[in-house]
Amino acid sequence: MASKKVDALKLKQWQDDLTSMEQHIAMSAIHQIEESGNMQVFPLLIDVLRKSPLSQVEQAILKLIADIQSEEKVETLMQFIQDEKSPILRLQLLTCVWNSRQDFSPYLAEVVSLSTEGDFMQALECLTILENMSGPFAENQLLEAQLYLKEYVENLSKENDQRKAQIISDIALFVKEQNEGIDADLLLD
Known part of the structure; x- marks a missing residue:
């Protein structure tokens, strides 16, 4: 999954789709993000985890975070974990660390x-x-x-x-x- 630049319009569309209360729309956005390999959306993914009431969407985002293979992800993920106030989300992100195959x-x-x-x-x-x-x-x-x-x-x-x-x-x-x-x-x- 190579990291690529994505325009602001696409990022906004993903944000809207991820926060949709319709699960199939959010899941489609996750799939598109996965295919793009774009790290610009990482903060958005964490924000959606904080707010999403849809557990299947939450699980798909956590899997996506664990599956992203980039050095940039390692640094970004550790920063989010250290800054995270919610013990539940921090625990989920720590699980992403050991589920990822990165050092x-x-x-x-x-x-x-x-x-x-x-x-x-x-x-x-x-x-x-x-x-x-x-x-x-x-x-x-x-x-x-x-x-x-x-x-x-x-x-x-x-x-x-x-x-x-x-x-x-x-x-x-x-x-x-x-x-x-x-x-x-x-x-x-």
């Missing part, structure tokens, strides 16, 4: 931060994303991730969710293992 390794620290901010399910989604990252990880990403984990541990007394604490422990172990890999690489040089 989010440059966002290790951001994913660790997200794991500490949300509930158990968000932490679990983040662990799944981390386990699917191929690396290698930049040393500054690992250090930043460790800082987020340290901050979480310092505030742990406020946290009652033992299941989330266990997931965060698994994430800390993952980060530690990755950091040991970097230390071993430095010894080999």
